[in-house]
Amino acid sequence: MSDTLLGVKDLVVEFSTRRGILTAVDKVSFDLERGEVLGLVGESGAGKSITGSAIVGLIDPPGRIAAGTVHLAGQRIDNLPSEKMRRIRGDKIGMVFQDPLTSLNPLYTVAKQLVQTILTHKDISKKQARDRAIELLDKVGIPAADLRIDDYPHQFSGGMRQRVVIALALCADPELIIADEPTTALDVSVQSQIVGVLKKMCSEHGASVILITHDMGVIAEAADRVAVLYSGRMAEIGPVRDVIKHPQHPYTKGLMGSIPTITQEGDRLTQIPGSMPRLTDRPPGCAFAPRCEMAMDVCRQNHPEEKDVGTARVACHLMRKEGAVA
Amino acid sequence: MKDTLVNVENLTRIFDVSKPWLNRVIEREEKKLLLAVNGVSLEIRRGETFALVGESGSGKSTIAKMIVGLLSASQGKIDFDGIDLFQPGGAEMRALRQRYQMIFQDPFASLNPRWRVNKIIAEPLRKFDMESSESARHKRVEELLELVGMSAKDGVKFPHEFSGGQRQRIAIARALSSNPEFIVCDEPTSALDVSVQAQILNLMRDLQDELGLTYLFISHDLSVVRHMANRIGVLYLGRLVEVADGKELFRNPRHPYTKMLLNAIPDLDMTGREVARPDGEIPNPINPPSGCTFHPRCPIATEYCKREIPSARNSEAGSVACFEATGD
Numbered sequence: 001m002s003d004t005l006l007g008v009k010d011l012v013v014e015f016s017t018r019r020g021i022l023t024a025v026d027k028v029s030f031d032l033e034r035g036e037v038l039g040l041v042g043e044s045g046a047g048k049s050i051t052g053s054a055i056v057g058l059i060d061p062p063g064r065i066a067a068g069t070v071h072l073a074g075q076r077i078d079n080l081p082s083e084k085m086r087r088i089r090g091d092k093i094g095m096v097f098q099d100p101l102t103s104l105n106p107l108y109t110v111a112k113q114l115v116q117t118i119l120t121h122k123d124i125s126k127k128q129a130r131d132r133a134i135e136l137l138d139k140v141g142i143p144a145a146d147l148r149i150d151d152y153p154h155q156f157s158g159g160m161r162q163r164v165v166i167a168l169a170l171c172a173d174p175e176l177i178i179a180d181e182p183t184t185a186l187d188v189s190v191q192s193q194i195v196g197v198l199k200k201m202c203s204e205h206g207a208s209v210i211l212i213t214h215d216m217g218v219i220a221e222a223a224d225r226v227a228v229l230y231s232g233r234m235a236e237i238g239p240v241r242d243v244i245k246h247p248q249h250p251y252t253k254g255l256m257g258s259i260p261t262i263t264q265e266g267d268r269l270t271q272i273p274g275s276m277p278r279l280t281d282r283p284p285g286c287a288f289a290p291r292c293e294m295a296m297d298v299c300r301q302n303h304p305e306e307k308d309v310g311t312a313r314v315a316c317h318l319m320r321k322e323g324a325v326a
Numbered sequence: 327m328k329d330t331l332v333n334v335e336n337l338t339r340i341f342d343v344s345k346p347w348l349n350r351v352i353e354r355e356e357k358k359l360l361l362a363v364n365g366v367s368l369e370i371r372r373g374e375t376f377a378l379v380g381e382s383g384s385g386k387s388t389i390a391k392m393i394v395g396l397l398s399a400s401q402g403k404i405d406f407d408g409i410d411l412f413q414p415g416g417a418e419m420r421a422l423r424q425r426y427q428m429i430f431q432d433p434f435a436s437l438n439p440r441w442r443v444n445k446i447i448a449e450p451l452r453k454f455d456m457e458s459s460e461s462a463r464h465k466r467v468e469e470l471l472e473l474v475g476m477s478a479k480d481g482v483k484f485p486h487e488f489s490g491g492q493r494q495r496i497a498i499a500r501a502l503s504s505n506p507e508f509i510v511c512d513e514p515t516s517a518l519d520v521s522v523q524a525q526i527l528n529l530m531r532d533l534q535d536e537l538g539l540t541y542l543f544i545s546h547d548l549s550v551v552r553h554m555a556n557r558i559g560v561l562y563l564g565r566l567v568e569v570a571d572g573k574e575l576f577r578n579p580r581h582p583y584t585k586m587l588l589n590a591i592p593d594l595d596m597t598g599r600e601v602a603r604p605d606g607e608i609p610n611p612i613n614p615p616s617g618c619t620f621h622p623r624c625p626i627a628t629e630y631c632k633r634e635i636p637s638a639r640n641s642e643a644g645s646v647a648c649f650e651a652t653g654d
Contacts, residue, residue, distance in 0.1 A: 043519035159607050187381035188546060189604040192590040196603045214519065217592030244594065258524030260553035261594050262576055268531070269524040269553065275489045276519075 005208050006032040006055070006176055011068035011078075013047070013054050022279045024050045024063070026232045029306075032176070037202065037209040039223035039240065041216060043276055047232035048212045052178045054078070055210070056093050057085040073175065091121050094169030094207075096198070098181035100161035103168075104153040110137070110164055111149040114171060121172035136167040139204075140197050159190035163197060170201060177202060180212045195222050216259055220244055228252050231276055231287035233303075238312025248314045251288045286317065294318060330405075331508055331540050332370040332393065337402035339363040339388050343612065360612050362388045364564040365402075367638070370508075375534070375541040377551040377572075379587070380561030381608050386544045389561075390512045393542065394428045406508070424454050427501035431513040433493035437485040443496055444481035447471070450504040470499040475529060491522035498529065502537070510542045515550065527554060548591055552576055557644075560584050563611055563619040570644030578643070580651040582624045618648070626650045 013025040025047045032038050040048045053059050055070055057077070070078040077088060089095070097103040105113060114133035115126065122129070130149075137145035140163040153161055162182060169177055179198060183191040199222050202209050211223055219226050219240060227237040228249065236249040247253045257270025274291045277283060283290055289299040299317050306315045341360040344350060350357070363385040370376040378386045391397040393404055395411065404411040409422060427450070430436040437446055447467045450456070457463040468478035474495040485493055494514060501509055514530070515523040527550065533539060545551050551558055552572065559569045560583065568581040579585045589602035606623040609615055618636050621627040631649055638645040 043521060157607050187608070188548070189381060189587060189590050190607055192592070193603050215592075216520070217594055220594050221592045255521055258521045259594065260524075260527070260549040262549050262552045262588075262591055268528055271524040271528055272521040273525075275491055275522055 003033045004031050005034045005036075005073055006210075007069075007071040008032075008051075008055065009069050009071075011051065011054060011070065012066045013050050013059060013063060014066040015063045017062065019280060023066075023282075024232050024279060025054065027068070028229070028232075028234050029068075030227055030234070030237055032208050032210065034175075034208055035203070035206055036225065037199070037211055037223045039219035039226040040210060040212045040229060041214060041219055041226060042229035043214060045231075045276055045279070046229040048214075048229050049180055050232075051229070052095075052180050052210060052212050056089050056095060056178060057082070058089075090117065090174070091172050092175050094172070094174035094177045096162075096165050096169050096177065096179040096182045098184050100158060100165045100185065101153065103165050104161060106153055109150050109152055110156075114149070114164075114168060117168060117171040133167070133171075136170055137164070140164075140167045140170075140201060141193070142167075158186055159193060162186060162190075162194050166194075166197060166201060170205060170207075173205060174207060176208050176210070178210045178212070181214070182211070183215070183218055184213070191218070192221070198222065216244070216256070228255070231282055232279065233287060234306065234313075234315055235288070236312055236314045236316075238310075238314075242311050246310075248309050248312055248319065249288075249316050250292045250294055250318070254291075286315075329371045329373075330369045331372040331407055332542070333405040334369070334389075334393070335367050335403045335405075337363055337366045337389065337392060337404065338400050339385075339392060339397065340400045358612055361614070362564050362611065363392070366561075366564070366566045368559055368566060368569060370540060370542060371557075372507075372540055373534075373538055374556040375543050375554050377543040377545060377555035377558045378561055379545060379548060379551050379558060381546060383563070383608055383611055384561040385564040386546075386561055387512055388564075390428070390510045390542065390544050394426060394510050395423070396428075420454070424450075424456075424504045425506055426508040426510065427504060427506040428510045428512065429494075429497050429501050429514045432517050433490055433497050434485075434517070436497055437493055437500075439485055441484075442481065443471075443483055443485065443488075446485070446496065447481070447500045447503055450500065454504050456504060466503065467499075470503055473502065473533070474499045475525075489522075490518050491525055494518060494526050495529065498526075498533070502533070506539070508540045508542070510544075512544045513546070514543075516545065516547065523550070530554070548587060560587070563608065563614055565619065565647065566638065566645075567620065567648065568644065568646045569638075570646075574643050580643075580646045581648050582626055582651070583620050586623070 009029045011025055011028045015022045015024055028051055040051060042048045054065055065078055069076055072092060111133060115129045118129040118132055134145050134149055137149055142148055142160060142163055183194050186194060195218055223240050226240045226243050228235045230251050236243060236252045243252060247256050254270060254272035260269055272291050277287060285301045286299045286304050289295040304315045304317045306313050307319045309319050339362045341362055343360045344357040366389060380386050392399045444467050447470055448463050451463050451466060457466055467481055471478050471480055476495055515526050543554050555572045558572050558575045559566050562583050568584050579588050586604045590604050615622050617633045618631045621631040636647045636649050638647045
């Protein structure tokens with residue numbers, strides 16, 4: 001068996017609305033190796049969260065997976081009946097959501113939620129489950145875990161709650177963790193702590209992570225590879241270092257230039273004119289063409305194929321041209 | 327000093343977060359007071375961008391609201407161009423109000439969804455009786471829309487027809503309509519995507535150059551602040567712990583909290599700089615630690631710091647409120 005844990009191929013997610021069918025995710029493909037952290041970045045509406053939800057089968061009607069396949073450890077999971085999928089969720093895939101207050105039940109103590117989750121997936125006694133819960137809380141960095149386990153979620157601060165959610169996701173030793181904006185609701189100083197915990201826990205448990213965020217800083221710190229989504233399509237995917245330092249796709253270039261950094265001198269940020277098109281009026285051809293300075297005629301007519309450029313894979317007509325000429 | 331536009335002295339705001347009277351009597355509880363802003367003094371010079379940074383609960387927004395008069399201060403004094411903001415009433419205050427405006431964080435909440443953009447932007451004009459006729463007002467609104475990079479025709483639309491970035495442009499146009507000298511910007515870009523954030527930050531800088539505006543810029547994002555501010559004030563639990571020149575603060579942070587914040591910034595240049603993970607979290611402001619409120623998280627805290635509250639020490643480079651911080 002190869003080292004590929006998750007294979008997503010030509011995934012298409014559609015929402016049928018009164019105004020017709022919206023394609024929120026349009027032919028997105030990527031592989032995830034064991035132990036790897038893949039960042040999914042994009043602006044709001046780029047389809048990053050939908051991609052994450054589609055992998056775990058949490059797309060609610062009117063949305064549906066219209067095409068494509070998702071394989072987890074060799075098993076196809078996108079077409080499983082919901083009961084079977086429910087076993088896989090939690091057991092093989094753990095999720096960490098953005099807002100730790102809404103992903104914990106406010107009426108139950110942390111102990112109850114953790115123990116219940118562990119018992120659902122593991123065949124052990126209640127006492128063992130509780131010990132394991134304390135161990136997990138301790139590992140994610142909650143001080144005095146044996147005392148705090150009987151507290152309710154509201155008695156924890158935001159950062160501590162997110163640690164609890166990470167512990168919850170790790171309960172059943174999943175092979176894959178999908179973290180959807182895990183640090184967005186947190187303060188800067190706490191944010192970097194949580195990224196650290198997530199990274200440490202995953203390497204210790206040997207789990208792979210899909211890290212969904214809009215924050216390039218978090219990606220730079222935590223991810224091995226990064227996939228940049230734009231308007232539901234893959235713009236560029238490659239090793240973090242290469243994508244950040246030498247972005248190929250004009251959108252990635254603009255995106256990197258528009259982030260203010262502390263070392264940067266000079267007055268103006270590079271700006272990309274306009275904003276991402278709504279899904280209802282995505283232009284024909286490349287979705288980025290109307291905002292792209294280098295757009296050619298072909299960009300406005302045909303959607304570019306993904307091409308291998310160095311270590312990255314880029315969907316842009318410019319790449320093909322250069323490749324063909326050379 | 328001549329070039330000071332806004333001078334804030336010893337500004338303090340206390341919120342009463344106690345339970346209702348009857349509960350307090352029955353449960354024998356004391357009143358609970360939250361010291362949101364604690365003795366903050368700062369001066370904002372004409373034409374500069376002064377930034378306030380801090381984590382949530384550090385009192386940044388409370389200070390902004392007190393300066394524009396949306397909240398009253400419990401103690402302290404705010405001078406705007408030499409006039410005490412808490413003194414005058416009536417007409418004098420109205421005249422003064424024209425000269426400062428505010429831009430809010432969430433452009434989805436700060437624009438009335440039932441009003442057309444024209445009406446939203448013209449509201450300050452109407453309130454301050456600035457343009458005599460309807461047509462003059464209309465013309466001014468069109469000018470403003472173009473100034474912020476939108477089309478004059480957009481005025482007839484409603485806010486929901488625009489994206490977040492465009493709405494923030496509308497909010498900026500509204501803030502500019504009364505020809506203010508001073509604009510308080512409370513996290514103006516934190517609800518926006520990065521590529522749109524860059525547009526808005528560039529726009530704000532262009533407008534500053536063009537119109538000679540003074541900004542109080544509030545943000546939790548140090549990289550944005552680095553880009554925008556001439557001088558920076560760092561807040562921790564309602565206290566100003568360090569004020570310094572923008573570049574100086576980043577090159578030579580003096581307060582241990584500032585150092586911690588700077589170390590936590592992700593390394594986007596991939597220089598291989600070690601990102602240090604800060605310890606602990608902001609404590610509960612209802613029961614702040616004794617002495618210097620930062621001491622439980624501070625790597626260089628001494629016994630003395632646990633007892634005594636450091637006051638700001640001024641030097642050429644700025645001011646810092648710490649016993650242990652070294653000069654340069």
